[in-house]
Amino acid sequence: MTREFTGWHMLGIMVVMFGTIIAVNLTLAYNAVKTFPGLETRNSYVVSQSFDADRAAQNALGWTLDTQLTHTQLSLAITDAQGAHVTPKIISATLGRATNVAQDMTPEFTIIDGVMRADVDAGAGYWNLRIVLEAEDGTQFRRRVQLTAK
Structure with a gap:
């Protein structure tokens, strides 16, 4: 028995792919801001x-x-x-x-x-x-x- 590939399957794949990309980007942005050493000068x-x-x-x-x-x-x-x-x-x-x-x-x-x-x-x-x-x-x-x- 073969299963039909539906739009819901495609939606699931897209959500997982883009969710992974967004999660990685947010993690990298958080770590970049957390470890920022500060400003060289105020003005x-x-x-x-x-x-x-x-x-x-x-x-x-x-x-x-x-x-x-x-x-x-x-x-x-x-x-x-x-x-x-x-x-x-x-x-x-x-x-x-x-x-x-x-x-x-x-x-x-x-x-x-x-x-x-x-x-x-x-x-x-x-x-x-x-x-x-x-x-x-x-x-x-x-x-x-x-x-x-x-």
């Missing part, structure tokens, strides 16, 4: 008004950052245009994942031979170091450095 227009001047002042410092991350240690060496080590004042430093703030940590740096080192608990994968430094002349130096701990 991007205000920040944009001084962006070029801030960037020029930072570039005028001539600083180069050399960062390394292992599972247990973060090191940051800053050199000026002449190659001399620079140890500026740290305004803020946050080491965290790019996609959420659950693992964010504030490294406590100690300076050893001109290199800033901090003990961290970093698992394998991609990390961001968001750091704000202050030069002797008061110029703020902001960077977001992408790191990989293997």
